[in-house]
Amino acid sequence: MELATLMAEAGxxxxxxxxxxxxxxxxxDGLGRAFSGMPFYDEWTKSxxxxxxxxxxxxxxxxxSDPRAHPEDVAFLVQCISDFTNxxxxxxxxxxxxxRFEVLYPxxxxxxxxxxxxxxxxxAWTPVNLASLKTESFGFTLNRDLNSCASTLRFGPQFGFSRxxxxxLIGISDSTTAWDKEAGMVxxxxxxxxxxxxxxxxxxxxxxxxxxxxLRRGLFMS
Numbered sequence: 001m002e003l004a005t006l007m008a009e010a011g012x013x014x015x016x017x018x019x020x021x022x023x024x025x026x027x028x029d030g031l032g033r034a035f036s037g038m039p040f041y042d043e044w045t046k047s048x049x050x051x052x053x054x055x056x057x058x059x060x061x062x063x064x065s066d067p068r069a070h071p072e073d074v075a076f077l078v079q080c081i082s083d084f085t086n087x088x089x090x091x092x093x094x095x096x097x098x099x100r101f102e103v104l105y106p107x108x109x110x111x112x113x114x115x116x117x118x119x120x121x122x123x124a125w126t127p128v129n130l131a132s133l134k135t136e137s138f139g140f141t142l143n144r145d146l147n148s149c150a151s152t153l154r155f156g157p158q159f160g161f162s163r164x165x166x167x168x169l170i171g172i173s174d175s176t177t178a179w180d181k182e183a184g185m186v187x188x189x190x191x192x193x194x195x196x197x198x199x200x201x202x203x204x205x206x207x208x209x210x211x212x213x214x215l216r217r218g219l220f221m222s
Contacts, residue, residue, distance in 0.1 A: 004092045004099055014099040015131070016092065018085050022119035023077060025109040027062035037061045040077060049076055060114075067117035074117050082124035089129060100131035104169065107152040108139035122159055132192060133161045136169040141177050149182050153189050163190040170194060173201045180211060 004014035028034045038060045049057040058073045067074045085103070092099050103125050110119050125133065133156050140148040156166050168186045172179045179196075186194035196202060 001092055001095065004096050008096060014092065014096045015102070016099065017102050017104055017134070018088070019104040020106060021081060021085060021103075022105075022110075022115075023081075025063060025115055025119075038063065045080065048080075049073075052076065063112050063114050065114045067114050074114075077118040078121055079123070081119070081121040085121060086124045086129075102130055102132040102134050102167070104134045104136060105155075106136045106138070107155055108137040108148070120159070125159065127160050127162075127165055130165070132165050132167045133159070134167040134169055134195070136171070136197075138171040138197075141171050141179055141182060142174060144177055146178055146181060146185070150185060153185060153191075164192055166191045167193045167195060169197055172196050172198075172205070172207070175205050175207070183211065 003016055007014045024039050026035070027038065040057060040060065046057060053072055053076070057076070058070050060070075060073075085101075089099075089101055105120065110116050135152050135155055137149055137152040140146075140152065153168060156162075166189075168182075168191055170179050170182050170186070171177075183194045183196065
């Protein structure tokens with residue numbers, strides 16, 4: 001509400017982002033040290049699940065569990081995200097009915113079936129509620145994996161999102177990656193926007209502007 005008010009006072013139509021509101025993703029710290037489990041076990045979540053289902057939430061210790069084996073637990077976790085984001089949107093729209101919202105969804109850290117089941121709130125994240133579904137896949141960019149970046153750009157139609165309400169966020173902090181080609185792929189896909197993250201990195205690295213357009217034609221040489 002504070003951000004929406006600030007934007008409205010500046011003469012802007014409020015446009016707010018839910019940025020990575022999902023349950024966090026990693027069962028280890030990346031250095032070989034395992035955590036004790038996934039982050040579902042704050043007091044509210046545990047008590048609310050027990051109130052609804054009259055039992056304890058399953059103790060998930062990693063993000064590779066089979067979601068089909070725990071339908072109630074998965075349904076509850078994804079409903080928490082739906083309820084939270086819906087409540088925020090409804091609260092803001094009480095004062096700013098024209099406010100728009102988008103969701104930032106990282107595909108690179110949601111590759112397991114379990115993460116995909118709990119981290120995309122399809123009941124709330126629809127083209128009716130959101131102005132845009134924005135994806136990111138910084139891990140794919142840093143790994144120089146344009147094939148996986150392309151798969152990220154194909155994400156969304158299964159939830160009703162078209163090119164006109166799709167956006168993509170691109171990490172530009174490593175000047176040796178093919179982030180500019182990724183930006184070109186977004187433009188070719190006809191998305192509403194390609195967003196470069198972030199302006200400070202763009203300036204500090206010293207990228208030239210405007211961005212290079214790349215090769216304009218292809219040749220076949222036998």
